């Protein structure tokens with residue numbers, strides 16, 4: 001499949017890189033990484049990155065997206081990165097492209113592109129792109145290596161989550177042959193300002209438990225407004241306050257917004273993905289998300305998670 005994708009890349013003079021909306025380190029890392037791999041190996045090709053802004057990952061070098069007109073999609077190849085469902089792709093104009101390719105590591109739920117490589121054995125899409133580059137003998141310049149490494153680190157939880165394998169480290173090692181400052185990446189990712197620490201403390205005090213010890217935080221729209229934070233840094237950002245709690249195997253963060261209740265589901269040893277899918281979401285076995293209509297539906301999801309523990313079907 002790598003060869004077929006490389007052939008497709010070779011065919012097109014204009015390549016437009018897409019990824020999921022509200023990007024994380026892996027979405028941006030694979031997008032910026034692939035951009036610079038393509039520019040290095042095919043200097044005559046036009047390569048664009050599109051989508052919503054980098055948000056809290058705007059420290060990543062070259063993370064400012066390109067503004068492009070629709071006509072550029074004619075005769076172009078669109079590459080979709082790190083995205084399992086079509087409705088999550090930032091900028092749906094990928095549909096206008098002459099040809100489409102997808103690299104992804106989420107659980108497969110639908111065919112989106114003409115050529116696809118979806119491999120959940122990769123801890124990150126960045127890992128998959130690195131493997132692709134290495135197997136195809138493509139040069140990986142320093143900025144690409146740094147971006148890809150950032151995505152590997154973030155999506156593997158600093159090389160801790162399940163999908164982390166000997167291949168993960170082999171690919172990280174391959175990237176580290178390039179010269180880039182790892183300490184700078186970690187500083188940008190993990191140094192927290194005091195306000196952030198205070199916020200985490202505040203959220204820790206909000207944690208509640210179901211009968212069978214599913215930990216959860218519920219933030220109302222009113223509370224959210226008083227916090228003066230973007231929903232992403234509350235929803236994704238605060239779910240981790242419940243991680244690594246002894247006796248808690250499933251935890252979920254509910255955040256009310258104008259567009260419904262955002263649900264971030266996590267587990268140490270249960271496959272919570274089917275619950276997220278049941279409520280219209282998706283993701284990974286131990287980390288998934290969904291948006292439900294209201295508190296009632298959120299509480300129904302919580303009951304499903306509680307039943308999962310009660311029935312004790314751990315992975």
Ligand SMILES: [Mn+2]
Nearest residue numbers: 026082125155
């Ligand atoms: Mn990813």
